[in-house]
Amino acid sequence: MSGGTMLYGGDEIGALVFDPGHHSLRVGYAQEDSPKAEIPSVVGIGSSAPDTNLDPETKTDNNVTPNNSDGRKFYVDTNYVNVPRSQMEVQTYMKDGMIDNWELFEKVIDYAYANVIQSEPEYHPVLFSEASWNVRNNREKLTELMFEKYNVPAFFLVKNAVLAAFSSGRATALVVDSGATHTSAVPVHEGYVLSQAVVKSPLGGDFLSRQCRQHLEKLNIDLSPVYKIASKDVVKERDNARFTLRKLPENLTQSWQNYMVQLMMQDFQMNVLQVLENPYDERVASQIPMVHYEFPNGYHQDFGSERFKIAESLFDNAMLGAGQLSSTSVGMCDADVRLSLFGSVVVTGGNTLLQGFPERLNRDLQLRAPSNTRLKMISANGSVERRFGAWIGGSILASIGTFQQMWISSQEYEEAGKSQVERKCP
Amino acid sequence: MASGIEVSTECKGIFEEIRKLKQHRYVIFAIKQEREINVEVVGRRNASYDDFLDDLRKGGPEECRYAVYDYAYHHQCQGASSTCLKEKLFLMLWCPMQAKIKDKMLYSSSFAALKKEFNGVQKYIQATELDEACRECVEEQLRVLDRN
Numbered sequence: 001m002s003g004g005t006m007l008y009g010g011d012e013i014g015a016l017v018f019d020p021g022h023h024s025l026r027v028g029y030a031q032e033d034s035p036k037a038e039i040p041s042v043v044g045i046g047s048s049a050p051d052t053n054l055d056p057e058t059k060t061d062n063n064v065t066p067n068n069s070d071g072r073k074f075y076v077d078t079n080y081v082n083v084p085r086s087q088m089e090v091q092t093y094m095k096d097g098m099i100d101n102w103e104l105f106e107k108v109i110d111y112a113y114a115n116v117i118q119s120e121p122e123y124h125p126v127l128f129s130e131a132s133w134n135v136r137n138n139r140e141k142l143t144e145l146m147f148e149k150y151n152v153p154a155f156f157l158v159k160n161a162v163l164a165a166f167s168s169g170r171a172t173a174l175v176v177d178s179g180a181t182h183t184s185a186v187p188v189h190e191g192y193v194l195s196q197a198v199v200k201s202p203l204g205g206d207f208l209s210r211q212c213r214q215h216l217e218k219l220n221i222d223l224s225p226v227y228k229i230a231s232k233d234v235v236k237e238r239d240n241a242r243f244t245l246r247k248l249p250e251n252l253t254q255s256w257q258n259y260m261v262q263l264m265m266q267d268f269q270m271n272v273l274q275v276l277e278n279p280y281d282e283r284v285a286s287q288i289p290m291v292h293y294e295f296p297n298g299y300h301q302d303f304g305s306e307r308f309k310i311a312e313s314l315f316d317n318a319m320l321g322a323g324q325l326s327s328t329s330v331g332m333c334d335a336d337v338r339l340s341l342f343g344s345v346v347v348t349g350g351n352t353l354l355q356g357f358p359e360r361l362n363r364d365l366q367l368r369a370p371s372n373t374r375l376k377m378i379s380a381n382g383s384v385e386r387r388f389g390a391w392i393g394g395s396i397l398a399s400i401g402t403f404q405q406m407w408i409s410s411q412e413y414e415e416a417g418k419s420q421v422e423r424k425c426p
Numbered sequence: 427m428a429s430g431i432e433v434s435t436e437c438k439g440i441f442e443e444i445r446k447l448k449q450h451r452y453v454i455f456a457i458k459q460e461r462e463i464n465v466e467v468v469g470r471r472n473a474s475y476d477d478f479l480d481d482l483r484k485g486g487p488e489e490c491r492y493a494v495y496d497y498a499y500h501h502q503c504q505g506a507s508s509t510c511l512k513e514k515l516f517l518m519l520w521c522p523m524q525a526k527i528k529d530k531m532l533y534s535s536s537f538a539a540l541k542k543e544f545n546g547v548q549k550y551i552q553a554t555e556l557d558e559a560c561r562e563c564v565e566e567q568l569r570v571l572d573r574n
Contacts, residue, residue, distance in 0.1 A: 162427050169521025169530035169554050171537040191427045191538050344552055396531040401460050402430035
């Protein structure tokens with residue numbers, strides 16, 4: 001399509017979409033159905049000591065960025081971060097839904113361009129999603145980074161809640177997003193976030209992982225992640241595991257080991273945990289069939305009522321439960337939009353894939369909403385849509401022909417600077 | 427945040443026909459070639475609500491649409507013995523569940539453009555399933571606007 005009067009005159013095909021979250025950064029080309037890559041939001045930082053690990057995966061490659069001023073090495077993406085290396089610390093670059101450690105973040109973006117996109121940044125407009133509570137300073141910094149360091153031809157920033165609402169076919173909605181580090185309720189009105197009514201809590205997927213870990217440690221179940229295990233035997237249920245340990249490099253850091261246990265817990269919670277439709281009741285929970293789970297070391301057993309009890313913590317908190325969070329947020333909005341917000345509650349985020357999450361939220365909201373309210377929950381059925389809802393929304397938006405006039409072009413950036421982002425991307 | 431899609435002049439004209447001149451009962455709009463919102467169906471003044479729902483879904487179960495409807499109903503004020511006829515305009519965003527995400531995104535992000543052009547609409551209604559677009563549900567929402 002040719003747009004004669006458009007400020008940004010480049011080839012509109014080939015825009016890139018980045019959707020940063022606490023669990024991962026989703027990267028890919030606009031117009032595609034799902035992201036090309038999901039890069040974990042952590043970076044491994046190795047010491048300057050020469051790497052003596054002979055693991056085939058650690059062969060020298062362009063992923064590792066050596067020769068920093070202080071000689072540190074950075075490891076990005078699952079295949080590199082998950083390899084045991086001595087003295088490699090693991091650190092995230094996200095904090096409270098926003099990019100916090102820009103040095104690490106740039107490493108990840110470098111990696112994404114080199115290994116995922118495999119193209120030069122200056123050819124592709126870039127659309128970023130952001131948390132609804134992102135602050136001006138951060139937004140301008142990102143704009144500056146993309147134009148100054150990566151020389152992108154055009155840039156745009158959209159709130160992820162708006163993308164989630166739009167991709168569910170709603171211009172006005174309450175977006176309940178439960179992710180790795182927090183659960184938030186964000187009212188979107190006619191395509192704009194009502195930022196004074198955003199409510200969030202730190203109860204998310206990572207919180208559940210910690211609960212699972214505590215619970216399993218109390219049961220004296222050995223939590224050896226898969227990297228420790230060289231071989232294992234088949235054992236009977238609840239029999240002690242028989243496995244041999246792998247030979248590992250010395251001085252594995254605590255942060256890396258914790259990260260690996262956390263990954264294992266994420267698998268456990270997605271397979272085992274479930275939310276009851278009504279508040280936790282031992283009798284109800286014990287009647288539901290047990291779920292079998294095998295740990296990486298070969299130990300396996302059935303899990304019964306505890307799998308509901310752990311998940312219950314997302315809802316039974318008086319202040320921070322998902323239902324309370326949502327109704328508080330609606331209550332902070334103008335009376336005339338409350339009905340339409342209750343009338344379209346969009347559920348998104350990886351943590352909502354927990355079995356029973358939308359149903360329970362529905363029940364909890366029903367109790368808190370005024371009695372004559374028509375409550376309507378909208379949640380994508382597919383796990384891809386739920387996890388990548390914002391990315392998919394961004395992917396479509398960036399590919400709409402008429403959207404091309406909305407971008408901040410590099411020309412505009414040069415003329416008016418980074419404050420453009422506040423004007424063009426509200 | 428908007429998609430940049432524009433409302434055709436034809437839409438603006440026909441909206442005035444329904445708002446001021448009351449020539450039609452309803453009008454259904456569609457986005458053409460991801461560029462512009464155009465008129466798709468014009469409903470006769472004596473058409474029924476079911477005709478409207480049929481026309482709304484004429485494109486198939488996966489198609490999104492916009493619609494303006496001049497809804498008439500009887501309203502009895504508290505303390506009054508007789509009822510009076512009320513007519514209210516509502517603007518609907520119809521994004522069925524089965525629609526492609528691309529279309530949902532396109533229609534919902536362009537809804538604002540239509541709202542801006544159509545002054546005098548009393549109620550905006552979003553629907554993804556038939557129970558939100560049905561007569562009862564719509565009437566309930568319009569009646570909320572009345573004082574008792």
